[in-house]
Amino acid sequence: MRHLTAALAVAAVTLTTTAAAWDPQPTPPPAVSVKVKPGTSKGTGALTPIAGADRLFAPLGVDPACPAKIEIGMRSDAKKPLYATMQVELDPPLTASRSMLTSYLPPGYELGAKLLIAVPPGTAEGEYGLRLRTSSKTLSVPIEVVPVDRLDNGGNLALRRPVTASSQHVNANYPGCSIVDGDRSSNGWAGGNGWNDATGRVWPDTISVALGSARQISRVDLYTLDTERYPAASVGLRDWDVQAQVGGQWQTVAQVRGNTAGTVRSDFAPVSADAVRIVALASNGANDYTRIIEVEVR
Numbered sequence: 001m002r003h004l005t006a007a008l009a010v011a012a013v014t015l016t017t018t019a020a021a022w023d024p025q026p027t028p029p030p031a032v033s034v035k036v037k038p039g040t041s042k043g044t045g046a047l048t049p050i051a052g053a054d055r056l057f058a059p060l061g062v063d064p065a066c067p068a069k070i071e072i073g074m075r076s077d078a079k080k081p082l083y084a085t086m087q088v089e090l091d092p093p094l095t096a097s098r099s100m101l102t103s104y105l106p107p108g109y110e111l112g113a114k115l116l117i118a119v120p121p122g123t124a125e126g127e128y129g130l131r132l133r134t135s136s137k138t139l140s141v142p143i144e145v146v147p148v149d150r151l152d153n154g155g156n157l158a159l160r161r162p163v164t165a166s167s168q169h170v171n172a173n174y175p176g177c178s179i180v181d182g183d184r185s186s187n188g189w190a191g192g193n194g195w196n197d198a199t200g201r202v203w204p205d206t207i208s209v210a211l212g213s214a215r216q217i218s219r220v221d222l223y224t225l226d227t228e229r230y231p232a233a234s235v236g237l238r239d240w241d242v243q244a245q246v247g248g249q250w251q252t253v254a255q256v257r258g259n260t261a262g263t264v265r266s267d268f269a270p271v272s273a274d275a276v277r278i279v280a281l282a283s284n285g286a287n288d289y290t291r292i293i294e295v296e297v298r
């Protein structure tokens with residue numbers, strides 16, 4: 001009997017190990033993720049701050065799990081390698097995910113990192129300053145804090161709107177709001193740029209976006225997880241319905257079946273809807289979770 005119990009215990013451990021090996025949910029990336037890019041030094045000695053945008057729009061009242069993001073970094077035109085440091089200053093009450101960027105930097109090299117900017121509840125609308133300071137230069141980037149209604153959404157009616165998900169995986173950072181944060185890239189997977197539900201092999205999973213008011217819509221684009229390591233054909237969403245809430249009732253306006261692509265556009269006859277819902281029915285993954293990077297509505 002003892003032997004049998006031991007054998008069962010071994011079997012259970014083996015099964016767990018196999019499941020873990022298939023689980024395409026990497027551990028969260030380190031908070032400090034810095035990319036370094038080589039180049040040719042101009043030899044001026046300058047350490048130049050860099051930002052990925054001239055101006056950043058940070059919407060008010062959005063889920064704090066999905067802060068505004070901007071790429072920051074610096075470039076060394078020194079003659080010799082150095083430990084480069086850049087201070088990150090931000091006008092209160094906004095808060096940044098780091099107050100400093102520091103790295104060993106050979107001549108001509110450039111490094112970049114993502115800066116997350118949180119807008120606490122009660123922040124007044126207006127312009128706030130982000131300053132990136134090195135020993136020789138300062139780069140200022142204005143941050144416009146605006147209500148979601150005044151955000152330039154580029155025609156995407158879902159951008160930064162409230163999201164409700166049927167569940168959320170807790171292994172890493174998979175917030176529902178990440179499907180409307182304007183970032184379609186799969187690269188930030190497990191780091192806050194996509195939604196993973198919590199109910200493996202149980203269907204359906206649902207995630208809905210409230211549009212704020214009734215809007216005429218005829219197109220939904222869905223971005224599922226799709227990277228070299230985690231291709232959509234292996235772990236992405238396979239089957240789903242696109243639903244629109246019309247006069248308080250959910251209507252299925254499009255159906256996708258057998259998908260293996262990273263991006264799927266669904267066009268349908270125009271409806272006046274105040275919310276859009278994805279009803280996920282199956283994924284391509286061995287673990288069968290729903291993984292969505294972004295949903296755009298037009």
Ligand SMILES: [Ca+2]
Nearest residue numbers: 178183193293
């Ligand atoms: Ca996203």
